[in-house]
Amino acid sequence: MAEPGSAPSLDDxxxxxxxxxxxxxxxxxxAAVAEDLCQDVYLRACGKLDSxxxxxxxxxxxxxxARNICRDHYRRSRKVGFDPLDDRADLAAxxxxxxxxxxEDRLVCLKSSVEALPRKLREVxxxxxxxxxxxxxxxxxxRIKAGxxxxxxxxxxxxxxxxxxxxxxx
Amino acid sequence: xxxxxDIEAIVDRESVEALRxxxxxxxxxxxxxxxxxxxxxxxxxxxxxxxxxxxLGLAALAAAAFLVLFPPGGRNGRLEAGFRVMTEAMSRxxxxxxxxxxxxxxxRSEPAGGRNIHGLAELLLRILSQREAASVEGQAxxxxxxxxxxRFKILYKDRAILxxxxxxxxxxxx
Numbered sequence: 001m002a003e004p005g006s007a008p009s010l011d012d013x014x015x016x017x018x019x020x021x022x023x024x025x026x027x028x029x030x031a032a033v034a035e036d037l038c039q040d041v042y043l044r045a046c047g048k049l050d051s052x053x054x055x056x057x058x059x060x061x062x063x064x065x066a067r068n069i070c071r072d073h074y075r076r077s078r079k080v081g082f083d084p085l086d087d088r089a090d091l092a093a094x095x096x097x098x099x100x101x102x103x104e105d106r107l108v109c110l111k112s113s114v115e116a117l118p119r120k121l122r123e124v125x126x127x128x129x130x131x132x133x134x135x136x137x138x139x140x141x142x143r144i145k146a147g148x149x150x151x152x153x154x155x156x157x158x159x160x161x162x163x164x165x166x167x168x169x170x
Numbered sequence: 171x172x173x174x175x176d177i178e179a180i181v182d183r184e185s186v187e188a189l190r191x192x193x194x195x196x197x198x199x200x201x202x203x204x205x206x207x208x209x210x211x212x213x214x215x216x217x218x219x220x221x222x223x224x225x226l227g228l229a230a231l232a233a234a235a236f237l238v239l240f241p242p243g244g245r246n247g248r249l250e251a252g253f254r255v256m257t258e259a260m261s262r263x264x265x266x267x268x269x270x271x272x273x274x275x276x277x278r279s280e281p282a283g284g285r286n287i288h289g290l291a292e293l294l295l296r297i298l299s300q301r302e303a304a305s306v307e308g309q310a311x312x313x314x315x316x317x318x319x320x321r322f323k324i325l326y327k328d329r330a331i332l333x334x335x336x337x338x339x340x341x342x343x344x
Contacts, residue, residue: 014198021192022185031188035195042201103183110180129181161173 007049008058013042016059019131020066026130027070029111037073041066060140063131067123067141106164113163121156128153 020041024034045065052061114122127138128149135153139146 014201017197018189018192021197022189025185025188031191034188035192035197038192038197039201103180106176106180107184110177129178130185157174157177160177164177165173 007052008055010042010046010049012055012058013045013049013062016062017042019133020062023063023066023126023131024070026114026126027074033073037066037070041069044069060137063127063133063137063141067127071119071123109164109167110160113160113167116163117156117159121152121159124149124152125156125160129157 017038021034021038024037024041025031028034028037041062045062048065052058114125117125123142124138127133127141128135133141135146135149138149138153142149
């Protein structure tokens, strides 16, 4: 780990690579895009390591950078207005021969529900559930209060559950 | 309460399956390879290529992009080869830049209904990745990857692009 007062090293940041990948997975529609985004995050981070004032803040800084890159990607992908191919083929490949069930349908439904959330709720939902950050870390990443994080997460989860429930009963 | 547990279970399962693939790709090695050579000649490896392929010069990449967009006689094998060079050597954003260079298209700020190069690149990348996955598993031939609705959308944008995409998607031999 980096000495107190020194800039973090790439190795320090790489300890979070799986969480960053999962965050990117939450924002994107498939794992291939998430890998690209994850790589972009680290390439961008490498060029800005000196701007991290304290090594203790590196984790929050990295997640904030990842959130911004994912958000830019999300905006661009909406702006060009091209419907991505059905993810089911990817998901079927990812399930690696496991027993067929309705997981793929439910996942597509979940992704659509998360995408339909307002941005503030969606970000909290992804940071908490996909990146598995604590409420405090999400609060620091988004520069909001921990109580606000809890409130938004509760609302986001309820909205997603409601949306999925509606689809299920259609 | 059940719905909330359901959501967490779905996310967990998606994460576990995606992480399995992510770990198999040796992310650190890819990143170090990218960092080892200065931009814009960074070797990128997409879709878990078994080996790192050094990036070509920008001129060659632009030529490959031109070949994809303006096919001489519609020879899918050559088109695919051209795009394969790009996908193996570049990141997604670099591919888009390479397409922009010879054509003059602005891929990021194109108004809705215009020629969607971003969409084209996305589609081709997905096709190639699925073809590779299938060839690894020995599954052939591949099913067409486009629904009638998607075909219409592509047709609406550009007939030449449609021919290229359907040719590659149907695994045609030329």
